[in-house]
Amino acid sequence: MSAAAAAPRPAVLLLHGPNLNLLGERDPAQYGTTTLADIEKRVTNLGADLGADVVCAQSNHEGVLVEQVHAARSMAGIVLNPGAFAHYSIALRDAVDAVDVPCVEIHISNVHAREEFRHRSVIAPVAQGYISGFGVDGYDLALRGVLLRAAGTR
Numbered sequence: 617m618s619a620a621a622a623a624p625r626p627a628v629l630l631l632h633g634p635n636l637n638l639l640g641e642r643d644p645a646q647y648g649t650t651t652l653a654d655i656e657k658r659v660t661n662l663g664a665d666l667g668a669d670v671v672c673a674q675s676n677h678e679g680v681l682v683e684q685v686h687a688a689r690s691m692a693g694i695v696l697n698p699g700a701f702a703h704y705s706i707a708l709r710d711a712v713d714a715v716d717v718p719c720v721e722i723h724i725s726n727v728h729a730r731e732e733f734r735h736r737s738v739i740a741p742v743a744q745g746y747i748s749g750f751g752v753d754g755y756d757l758a759l760r761g762v763l764l765r766a767a768g769t770r
């Protein structure tokens with residue numbers, strides 16, 4: 617077997633925080649009408665095209681999200697939409713910082729064009745990248761970015 621054939625298939629955690637289970641019905645002017653299930657399917661399909669497995673999770677609870685980040689320690693990367701926790705969860709920030717796994721933070725809306733309290737992310741300084749304002753297309757960018765990081769090519 618060649619070395620290339622033996623390379624493990626990377627797995628990426630696609631993790632969503634609070635209120636994102638309501639995508640599709642929640643504030644469509646900001647977030648569009650795509651549901652969370654649609655996003656998970658889209659990212660999973662893109663992952664398959666790129667040779668990666670995508671594991672999807674969502675929680676409205678900070679501690680559960682922290683534990684899901686911990687559980688991604690053995691994975692190649694994390695695509696994280698932390699929802700409002702981006703703006704104030706030091707616990708989630710510390711979890712991302714604690715695991716040696718590349719993480720791309722994504723927001724569907726352009727948070728910098730919205731209320732001032734959304735302009736700051738406490739997670740962004742410990743993430744490898746940050747995407748905001750591209751709608752659900754941002755997930756494609758985030759997955760590609762995290763896989764490039766995981767492969768060590770960026």
Ligand code: DQA
Pocket residue numbers: 634635636697698699700701702722723724725726727734
């Ligand atoms: C969001 C932006 C956050 O400010 C907000 O609290 C969300 C969604 C986004 O994807 O645009 O829940 O993360």
